[in-house]
Amino acid sequence: MDRMRELVDILNRWGYEYYVLDAPTVSDREYDRLYDELKELERESGVVLPDSPTRRVGGDPVKGFERHTHIARLYSLDKAVSEDELNAFFTRVKKAGDATFTVEYKYDGLTVCLTYEGGKFVRATTRGNGTEGEDVTAQALTLPSFPLAISYMGTLEVRGEAIIRLSVLEEYNARHPDEQLKNARNAAAGAIRNLDPKVTKTRRPEIYFYDINYMSEGGVSSQEEARKFLEKEGFETYPFFRVCATPEEVFSAIEEIEVERRRIDVLTDGAVIKVNEEGIRSDMGATDKFPRWAIAYKFEAEEAETTVEKVLWQVGRTGKLTPLAMVTPVELAGATVRRATLNNYGDLTRKDVKVHSRVLIRRSNEVIPEILGAVSHVEGSVPVEKPVRCPYCGSAVEEVGANLFCTNEHCPPRIVQRLTHYCSKNAADVEGMSEATLSVLYERCGVKRFSDLYALTEESFFEDGKRWEGFGSKKVSNLLEAIERSKHIPLDRFLFALGIEGIGRVAARELASFGSVERIASLTYEELIAIEDVGEVTAKSILAYFADEENAAELRRLEEAGVEPYGREQPRSGAFAGENVVLTGTLSAMSRPEAQKRIEALGGVCQSAVSAKTTLVIAGEKAGSKLDKAKKLGIRIIGEEEFLAML
Ligand SMILES: [Zn+2]
Known part of the structure; x- marks a missing residue:
């Protein structure tokens, strides 16, 4: 028995060094020799220790997968x-507290959950629908990337992603010409969800562990601690893990992943950003689908390498100078690319982009691809000069953080860019009104303001009795019709079109729930800050926008021109006005959806989880953890009777 224990310990340590640390300390022969000795002992005694490596063979094929309910729900991630969407996430987190963030790879495989009890591995399940998954214990047992015994003695559920390395997939396909596995994601899922564990074993999947899903005793206070716990207990984790103090650091960690992910042996399609601190996580809670404290950032798949020929500067609507690189033409996703952008001057230096450098470019949702970073330099590579004057109007350039700004409000490209933004698809959507057309309109007939667009007529496009070149009657009538149509657009798009600093599409949608521009213009700082996606800076920028006389005059001109954005105000008066309400437990008088509907009709906002923003909790029969949390946060709690009285 003592010898058996000794053999199991030695073999498990060697296995861990070989599979998890990727640093074997003995030869395969030595391993096999002790393994055979152990098998022999087990055969003679009829005893197999619970963490014996001989258990990792997986057993016979199963008839079907048994269903298993997870102890704690396995959420999927919001994307x-x-x-813009990532910034909205940061704004939401900021409201919950001063969080730090972790950035990890987003693996592309099959999510699995492993359960341990009393220090022993007992079960592996797939994520399934998050509440219930399939029991894949026999299949998982064929994998060497997790321990069969751990030092933690409580009940534990850990979460990981089953993957197949790209090199393993290639090798498998080379050996099985008749049974090609198409891609690593499907191969991993197919290997784990295979009724025959022997098939699982031949495909050699691994599991990368990244989270603790449940712990019956004790706990961890951060993602960092969770990872340390997993490593200490012998689970395989992926090397890339960053703790970031600011959104800027998160963005640069994401960029690191974007460049590095093409060199690694595992299929990835993005990065996962999580709030590090457990306390802030529990304050933020979850929607009915996702935790609010984590988000997956998905990458676009299209990238190519090319050479920078020269760098020009563009001026945007805020005056920001953006570097635009002219590159050696390269094919990317079916198009020839000649230009690529960088965010700002700081970006250019940080990514080490020089003239004549080889760079990696990626096509994103924008029209012009972005430079991800320099791949290599040549002898003649020269750093890009930092402009001291605006290349368009010659005004002084101001440096704010990583950005350079033209200080002239009336700098021509700024005006054209403001108009272009106004006319863009997600804004007023003036079809056919391109930047080039707006440039011409600005130069030839002084179109500067949004309201100037509505004063355009057929005659505006004539000079000396002749049509402008390139502006035939068909084109002009299409443009005029498109301008006419843009008078009636949803309020959120109109708000976005105005180009108020900090108002992206998400914040614009939230603001639109106030129903009209007048109402939004009258909001106080406190009312603005209470909106989910509006932070302090944005609130101040909205106030400044509406306080500005020129903006007020422009809004009046737009109204006079017949621009009437439509919105529907959600009721904000009534017994629940200004309340963020959470329902918990069962109500006897009505169903929960019915109660929610009535609360909303009386001006309340219903939330699914208790957070720092919750102002009222309605506790029915058998109220659970939400009630405890509300008590802890000192939130007002009422029972059903009082609720009915308020109705
Ligand atoms: Zn300028």
């Missing part, structure tokens, strides 16, 4: 595909 962001743009910086």
Whole structure:
């Protein structure tokens, strides 16, 4: 028995060094020799220790997968595909507290959950629908990337992603010409969800662990601690893990992943950003689908390498100078790319982009691809000069953080960019009104303000009795019709079109729930800050926008021109006005959806989880953890009787 214990310990340590640390300390032969000795002992004694490596064979095929309910729900993640959406996430987090963030790879495989009891591995399940998954214990047992015994003695659920390395997939396909696995994601899912554990084993999946899903005793106070716990207990984790103090650091960690991910042996499609602190996480809670404290940032797949030929500067609507690189033409996603952008001057230096450098570019949702970073330099690579004057109007350039700004409000490209933004698809959507057309309109007939667009007529496009070149009657009538149509657009798009600093599409939608421009213009700082996606800076910028006389005059001109954005105000008066309400437990008088409807009709906002913004909790029968949390946060709690009285 002592010898058996000794053999199991030695073999498990070697296995861990080999599979998890990727640093074997003995030869395969030595390993096999002790393994055979252990098997022999087990055969003779009829005893197999619970953490014996011989258990990792997986057993016989199963008839079907048994369903298993997870101890704690396995949420999926909300997704962001743009910086705008990520910034909205940061704004929401900021309101919950001073959080730090962790950035990890987003693996592209199959999510699995492993359960341990009393220090022993007992079960592996797929995520399934988050509440209930399939029991894949026999399949998981064929994998070496997790321990069968751990030092933690309580009940534990850990979460990881089953993946198949790209090199393993390639090798498998080379050996199985008749049974090609199409891609790593499907191969991983197919290997784990295979009724025959022997098939699982031949496909050699691994699991990368990244989170604790449940712990019966004790706990961790941050993502950092969770990761340390996983590593200490012998789970395989992926090397990339960053703790970031600010959104800027998160963005640069994401960029690091974007460049590095093409060199690694695992399929990834993005980064996962989580609030590090457990306390802030529990304050933020979850929607019915996602935790509010984490988000997955998905990458676009299209990238290419090219050479920077020269760098020009563009001036945007805020006056920001954006570097625009002219690159050696390269094919990217079916188009020839000649230009690529960088965010700002700081970006250019940080990414080490020089003239004549080789760079990696990516096509995003924008029209012009972005430079992700320099791949290599040549002898003749020269740093890009920092402009001291605006290349368009010659005004002084001001440096704010990583950005350079033209200080002239009336700098021509700024005006054209403001108009272009106003006419863009997600704004007023003036079809056919391109930047080039607006440039011509600005130069030839002084179109500067949004309201000037509505004064355009057929005659505006004539000079000396002749039509402008390139502006045939068909084109002009299309443009005029598009301008006419833009008079009636949803309020959120109109708000976005105005180009108020800090108002992206998400914040514009939230503001639009106030129903009209007049109402929004009258909001106080406190009312603005109470909106989910509006932070302090944005609130101040909205106040400044509406306090400005020129802006007020422009809004009046737009109104006089017949621009009437439509919105529907959500009721904000009534017994629940200004209240953020959470329902918990069962009500006897009505169903929960019915109660929510009535609260909303009386001006309340219903939330699914208790957070720092919750102002009222209605506790029915058998109220659970939400009630405890509300008590802890000192939130006003009422029972059903009082609720009915308020109705
Ligand atoms: Zn300028």
